[in-house]
Amino acid sequence: MEIIRFADIHPEPWRNGGGVTRELASHPKAASAQDGAWDWRVSIADVSKAGDFSGFPGMERVITIVEGELLLLTVDGSEHPLEKYRPFRFSGEAASGATLPTGDIRDLNVIARAGAFKGYTSIVEISKKRAHPVFEGQLAVLLEGKATVAPGAAVEEESDGEAPAPSAAEPIELSRYDAVVGSDTQSPEISGRGFIAVISIDHVEAHA
Secondary structure, three states: EEOOHHHOOOOEEEEOOOOOEEEEEEEEEOOOOOOOOEEEEEEEEEEEOOOEEEOOOEEEEEEEEOOOOOEEEOOOOEEEEEEEEEEEEEOOOOEEEEOOOOOOEEEEEEEEEEEOOOEEEEEEEEEEOEEEOOOOOOOEEEEEEEEEEEOOOOOOOOOOOOOOOOOOOEEEEEEEOEEEEEOOOOOOEEOOOOOOEEEEEOOOOOOO
């Protein structure tokens, strides 16, 4: 079970110097966050002043405000008021910038190479009664509240054909903005009270 601790991530400046970003995950992992060699990236950015966003030609972006109330995003001349926990999709190569009518914000960014990958963000309220699984190709980020994560039951059947018993591993506490990496062999399960962002990265099949 892989947990990415937000507190351990070093902040990197934006390409245009307008803010800082903390990268939670990218593919391929060896690609630099600064040179655009990756095919997709999930990051959390702090926006403390109005200005232009960095351009990402050939990419598609999904931005979600996760702290603060409102971001006024302008994309190719059209203004879009972005409220907290409402994902918004736009082209990475579009001329874009933002103003902060209610003060500083923090946003969750999913950027994927158009035509190769498609990124999705869903905001989910978690419960103590029913654990939320995180599957392969997904990343779950704790946005607010208190939550723990534990390995789910393995999906492979044992040689005798009986389903394996659920894992007895102790739940691990998550801090705000920690991320849980999904798996299809023993999907991690998050439970508690609060909200998580579930990011899914789908590979786009090429069509002739």
